[in-house]
Amino acid sequence: MARRSYKTELGCIACEDLSLLGAGKEGWLVDNPNILCAIDTHSVALANRSTILVLGWSDSDGSRLKIRPELSPIEAEYVSAIEWLVFDEIRVIVAGTSCGYMLIYSLRGDLIHKQMVYPGRVIKLRIHGTKKDLIQDTLSGELCVVTPGAIARFDGSDIQNMLLKWFEETHAHFWGLKPKRQGSEDFGNSHEKLPYQLWNVSKYGNCADAAITGIMPPPLIEVQSSQRYYCAVAIGDDAVISAFRLSEDKSRSLVGTILSKVVPATFSTISSLSKMIWRSEQTSPKKPDQKPQSFARAAPLTCLKDHPRKGEKLTLSPSGTLAAITDSLGRILLLDTKALVVVRLWKGYRDASCLFMEMLVNKDIASSSSKYYEPSKSDYCLCLAIHAPRKGIIEIWQMRTGPRLRTIPCAKGSKMLQPSHPFGASMSSSPYVPLEVFLLNGDSGQISVLNRTLDT
Incomplete structure (x- = not known):
């Protein structure tokens, strides 16, 4: 009897460039906390503190790209988060830094956009696409930037408009239709800052991760208005789980007022005193530092404290209605x-990581020999893939209360990855593309995808 295969090999990213990230040592991918990974349909982006490497594994997209962001040596700035951002045919890489900056790069290594979001280390970049109009079948999405004390939300349409403008002007410069700017970096920095909303989610201590789960109804005691309210879930050391109602109201909260008034005044006073002490005769051409944006209102909803348990990782389902949280x-x-x-x-899942995926559980469809029928969304069920590295396995559980569907052996030094949700994809597109989970073996460089059917 032939041995069942629970995953399909896609390709390999092994190359000499990986030595820049420490490849060659067993377990380099999972043992080094500074190694970051993000996957797209045919490429993987890996980063350490100062280098971003993009590698393709298929024959159609076997390109390589090396990006070295300009980071501040004075503040010991480093790359702390990366993610892919996909708008139809536009694919870019988003990076967050330890100083709170968001950097967007093209696949040629051009710096498209640079913006200060919030002072502090960016610990997560979350991309989520949502259905906006049920009649017109249009899509919107959001990019969330998570720091230990705050969460920021960028609207997908604002980012898309900025990218379209950049690519149009870059194409025009290539054909000589407009005078060329000084450089790609100057061009990226010349863009106006993207609007965003910022909330303080550190009421119960600094968070290890956070996410906006979706839109929620307004509180009953407040006057009904056209503004939207979001629900945010945060995890951390002091509170395993905490939840907040985020308001679009830009009126300054107490913390926002302190940051926008007291902090700049304090820095101004310190700067004046330093000038008096050192009597500097030289004028610095450097632009003044950006002031942090004031917080919008964030009302706490609930909190779970269970010392010494600490929240470690958070994963959202595609609809945002479920969240898998690992603890210490x-x-x-x-x-x-x-x-x-x-x-x-x-x-019993220490050091585990989780990703949601969709499995084809309709036996009639899975066993059908017809090549013309394409499974629809209703043929799939939502599952949770749990990678337990200490056990050397990946378990797939059916949601919400279903059984364990399978157990897959997993090589040591492997990591589960999942492409970010593409913006602008039609919800009625055929065939339906289910949510998949990829597996990267750091020691061999092999890329594989977990099979979606139960009979293989």
């Missing part, structure tokens, strides 16, 4: 983000 005691909590209730718990 080896447990995995499945949170209903609408009711803010834990609906499932797994134990």
